[in-house]
Amino acid sequence: MQKNTQCVHSGSRIDPATGGLNTPVYPSSAFRYLDMAENVYPRYYNTPNQKTVVEKLCDLEGAEGGILFSSGMAAISAMMLAFLNSGDHAVIQKDIYGGTHHFVSADFKRFGIEFTFTGNSTQEIEAAVRPDTRLIYIETPSNPLLMITDIQAAADIGRRRGIVTAIDNTFASPINQNPLGLGIDVVIHSGTKYIGGHSDLCCGAALGRAKEITRIKRTAVNLGGSLNALTCYLLERSLKTLAVRVERQNANAMAIAEFLARHPFVRRVNYPGLESHPAHAIARRQMWGFGGMLSFEVDERQVTCDRFLRRLKMVTPALSLGGVETIICAPAATSHAKLTPAERAQLGISEGLLRLSVGIEDAEDILSDIAQALSR
Numbered sequence: 001m002q003k004n005t006q007c008v009h010s011g012s013r014i015d016p017a018t019g020g021l022n023t024p025v026y027p028s029s030a031f032r033y034l035d036m037a038e039n040v041y042p043r044y045y046n047t048p049n050q051k052t053v054v055e056k057l058c059d060l061e062g063a064e065g066g067i068l069f070s071s072g073m074a075a076i077s078a079m080m081l082a083f084l085n086s087g088d089h090a091v092i093q094k095d096i097y098g099g100t101h102h103f104v105s106a107d108f109k110r111f112g113i114e115f116t117f118t119g120n121s122t123q124e125i126e127a128a129v130r131p132d133t134r135l136i137y138i139e140t141p142s143n144p145l146l147m148i149t150d151i152q153a154a155a156d157i158g159r160r161r162g163i164v165t166a167i168d169n170t171f172a173s174p175i176n177q178n179p180l181g182l183g184i185d186v187v188i189h190s191g192t193k194y195i196g197g198h199s200d201l202c203c204g205a206a207l208g209r210a211k212e213i214t215r216i217k218r219t220a221v222n223l224g225g226s227l228n229a230l231t232c233y234l235l236e237r238s239l240k241t242l243a244v245r246v247e248r249q250n251a252n253a254m255a256i257a258e259f260l261a262r263h264p265f266v267r268r269v270n271y272p273g274l275e276s277h278p279a280h281a282i283a284r285r286q287m288w289g290f291g292g293m294l295s296f297e298v299d300e301r302q303v304t305c306d307r308f309l310r311r312l313k314m315v316t317p318a319l320s321l322g323g324v325e326t327i328i329c330a331p332a333a334t335s336h337a338k339l340t341p342a343e344r345a346q347l348g349i350s351e352g353l354l355r356l357s358v359g360i361e362d363a364e365d366i367l368s369d370i371a372q373a374l375s376r
């Protein structure tokens, strides 16, 4: 089955009682156990609605197994704590979602876990590896600079050295990029973003081979960040249109990136689909589509960021990303606000950087709103 078909059909079950086409919602938190194959419980990550969504995501990512969490950070923290013990070392790409960066820099020391933040070139990742490294963690395209990491090269380093490799695939979604097929061991999603897609739910997922997923589940059962049946149902409903939404977002984002790249008041555009992107060739090799996320810097001598944001009429300054509506934010004030100004400067996240999450509206309407807000 191809992606659109998987989105609609994988995992979903016809209601056996009524013949209804949608998977019924099973809200029970207590399940009979006598003569059952396994003990079913929400925090064991094995309720019927959790399993339905996991099956769909596994087909979309080419995974053997998966776990659904109540947020992307629940997935990231459970995965990291599953593979890292006190005394271990982790190699972490430094241009990543601010919450992940903050978890590593604020909490790893308390657990006795050492880490090296690294640039995203293959050479920098390899150079950061030590004999006690147990995890290589990358994010591509990265939040918020849309940097591209060579996924296969990172996976190869892990395989050669016997180190688990994990990737945050949130920005690409399973429609634009499938890292397990390139050799990565674990794929993470903040499902709050594209997978949910309507800015109305919070969830996360970890997907991979059965061996790695079993290991993560052992830790996740104790940490307890499971997802409830109603949100699972909403997620299943959203997943049915994931490919349609993402294909549209890819096309809209390309049109907007080209427009911004030509605009005299824009200093720089970060979008992997532009030939001017330094890693465009790698993105072309490892992505089916370039995604709906881009970031840019306006020339503040012409238009200040604040004025630009306040003049937008349809595009909304808001947190989060990946929804059907186009939203925009300044990472320094939102996703990366917990980092110190020095940490942000070191990553290249300026106060004037704006991150755009392109929705499914008509491209002309998004463009004309941005154009009017950018005018003097």
Ligand SMILES: Cc1ncc(COP(=O)(O)O)c(C=O)c1O
Pocket (backbone or CB within 6 Å): 071, 072, 073, 074, 097, 099, 143, 168, 170, 171, 189, 190, 191, 192, 202, 203, 204, 320, 335
């Ligand atoms: C790339 C990326 N990964 C992970 C997360 C964390 O996800 P959540 O907010 O669902 O915990 C985010 C949230 O913005 C994100 O953008």
